[in-house]
Amino acid sequence: MAKITLVTGGSRGLGRNTALSIARQGGDVVITYQSRADAAAAVVAEIRALGRNAIALHLDAGKVSSFAAFAESLRQALRETWQRDSFDALVNNAGHGDHALIADTTEEQFDKLVDVHFKGVFFLTQTLLPLLADGGRIVNLSSGLTRVSAPGWAAYSAVKGAVEVLSLYMAKELGSRGIAVNTVAPGAIETDFFGGAVRDTPEFNKYFAEMTALGRVGVPDDIGPMIASLLSEDNRWVNAQRIEVSGGQGI
């Protein structure tokens, strides 16, 4: 029986690439989207063309009050599509970027980052724990920016740092259920993130390429296959780790 992985924010960027990489490895996938139902439908179609099963559900990752209803939609979808009451792995990937110096960051910017990247990850995982199979996996997305400081990314990186600490505690508390929890911390990757800044703004691209040992920024194919591999049986003993996938950014 194929394993089922839930990838939040699977409609675009790293989540999309992760979902497709999991499918290429023989897994089935539930992806979520916030605004781009069209992009999510295209990912589902691509996965089905690979001979695997996939569905897309709507999720607002920053709205804790919506999580119980999301869990109910997921429960129904698992039953209808796979005749199962559980799924096997959760990738907490959904999120946005924001860039402002500490002096200029507004409370609204700060709260949105906390809600989506930290509070949302905490309570979505809590809500989904009864549906996550024993022996399952959780991967939380952080960032290379928690290890070096790049001006303008203070609030974003701080909430990602919080997720790294949370991952450690999840690993300890869920270990008795056989659930392994790791953090994947990508370097700068060319996606739609922060208005496509790394991909489309030459000065951003150059800034991160120059601080990367391998001399370029990343592309989604540098990340998705790594997460799929982390979720495979080959890496079942990897637990409670922060794994940076950045080509050697900021070393």
Ligand SMILES: NC(=O)c1ccc[n+]([C@@H]2O[C@H](COP(=O)([O-])OP(=O)(O)OC[C@H]3O[C@@H](n4cnc5c(N)ncnc54)[C@H](OP(=O)(O)O)[C@@H]3O)[C@@H](O)[C@H]2O)c1
């Ligand atoms: N790209 C990088 O340089 C980089 C580096 C390190 C870490 N990361 C992290 O990697 C993750 C994915 O980033 P990405 O580069 O793939 O970004 P992206 O290309 O902009 O894709 C973001 C995805 O997350 C979804 N999403 C965004 N905000 C959401 C919200 N509030 N609720 C629910 N879904 C939401 C989007 O859904 P819609 O399509 O429906 O809008 C989309 O599927 C994020 O956690 C990001 O912080 C990115």
